[in-house]
Amino acid sequence: MFDADVAKSTNTCHFGKRFPSRFFNCGAAELNMVCMAAGASTTGLIPFASTFAVFASMRACEAVRQSVCYARRNVKIVATNAGVEIGGDGPSHPAVEDLAIMRAMANLVVLSPSDPVTTRLATRAIAAYVGPVYMRLGRQIASVLHADDVSFEIGKMLQLREGSDATIIATGNMVEQALIASDQLSLRGIQARVLDCHTIKPIDRDAIVKAARETACLITAEDHSIHGGLGGAVCEVVTETCPVVVSRVGLADRFASSGRDHKALLRHCGLHAGAIVDQVQEALSRRRAWSMS
Numbered sequence: 020m021f022d023a024d025v026a027k028s029t030n031t032c033h034f035g036k037r038f039p040s041r042f043f044n045c046g047a048a049e050l051n052m053v054c055m056a057a058g059a060s061t062t063g064l065i066p067f068a069s070t071f072a073v074f075a076s077m078r079a080c081e082a083v084r085q086s087v088c089y090a091r092r093n094v095k096i097v098a099t100n101a102g103v104e105i106g107g108d109g110p111s112h113p114a115v116e117d118l119a120i121m122r123a124m125a126n127l128v129v130l131s132p133s134d135p136v137t138t139r140l141a142t143r144a145i146a147a148y149v150g151p152v153y154m155r156l157g158r159q160i161a162s163v164l165h166a167d168d169v170s171f172e173i174g175k176m177l178q179l180r181e182g183s184d185a186t187i188i189a190t191g192n193m194v195e196q197a198l199i200a201s202d203q204l205s206l207r208g209i210q211a212r213v214l215d216c217h218t219i220k221p222i223d224r225d226a227i228v229k230a231a232r233e234t235a236c237l238i239t240a241e242d243h244s245i246h247g248g249l250g251g252a253v254c255e256v257v258t259e260t261c262p263v264v265v266s267r268v269g270l271a272d273r274f275a276s277s278g279r280d281h282k283a284l285l286r287h288c289g290l291h292a293g294a295i296v297d298q299v300q301e302a303l304s305r306r307r308a309w310s311m312s
Contacts, residue, residue: 023070053082060092072098072114102242106281113275119247129220131155133194140171176226182212186230193240200295232262238252245269266298
C-alpha cells in the first residue's frame with residue numbers, strides 16, 4: 020500500500036498498523052507515489068496507491084498516464100474524497116473532473132462503487148484483475164444498498180429497481196438518490212428503472228442499449244461534471260446504437276462549492292433526488308414531444 024500522507028483521512032492507516040512492512044508513506048508527493056507503485060508492480064507485487072481523487076487525477080496525472088497506463092502496470096489507484104460530498108475541505112479539493120480524466124486514459128479500468136458492499140466486492144475484483152485500475156470513492160458514510168451476496172462483475176451494471184417508463188443510471192453516492200427518486204416517481208405513476216453503474220469504463224453497453232430500447236428515456240446521475248463522466252459515456256453509447264432522450268444530472272460547467280454540511284452542498288449543486296425527479300419528468304415530456312413531431 021502506497022499513501023500520499025493522507026492515511027488518517029483515507030483510513031488506510033488501519034492497513035499500515037496491521038501490515039507495517041507493506042505500507043509506504045510517500046509524503047505529499049502524489050506523482051512520486053504512483054511511480055513507486057508502478058515500480059513495485061514490476062516485481063510481481065500488486066500495489067494499491069491511495070490519495071484524494073483531486074490529487075490522483077491531476078497532480079499525478081502524468082505518472083498515471085506514462086508509468087501506469089502506457090506501461091500497462093498492474094497498479095490499483097484507489098482515490099477517496101471525490102465529488103461535492105467531501106464537504107468543507109475548500110473549493111479546490113472536490114474532484115468533479117476525475118472520471119472524465121481517467122476515462123480518457125487508454126488501458127485503464129475506472130470504477131465508482133455506490134455502497135460498502137460493492138466497494139468491498141470491487142476491491143477484491145480489482146485485486147484479481149491484471150491491469151491498471153482507478154477506483155473512485157467518496158468521503159461520507161454510505162448507506163448499504165445491496166445484499167451481501169449480490170453478483171458483482173467489473174463492467175456489468177446492477178439493477179436495483181424495475182421500470183418501463185424511464186431508466187435512471189447512477190454511479191457512486193447518486194445511486195441512493197436515484198432510488199429515492201424512483202420511489203417518488205412511483206407515487207406519481209412513473210415507473211423508473213434504476214441501474215447502478217459501478218464501472219464507468221468499460222461501460223456496460225448491453226445494459227444501456229437494453230434500457231434505451233425498453234424505456235426510450237435515460238437519465239444519468241453523478242457527483243461529477245456532466246462533461247466526460249457517466250453522462251458522457253452513456254450518451255456516446257446511445258448515439259452510436261440506439262438514439263433516445265437522455266438527461267444528465269451533475270455539475271454543469273461549474274466548480275463545486277465548499278461547506279460543512281455536505282448534504283446541503285449536494286442540494287445546492289443539484290445533486291439530489293428532487294433534481295433527478297425533475298429531469299425524469301422533463302425527459303419524458305421531450306420524448307412525448309419527439310414522438311408527436
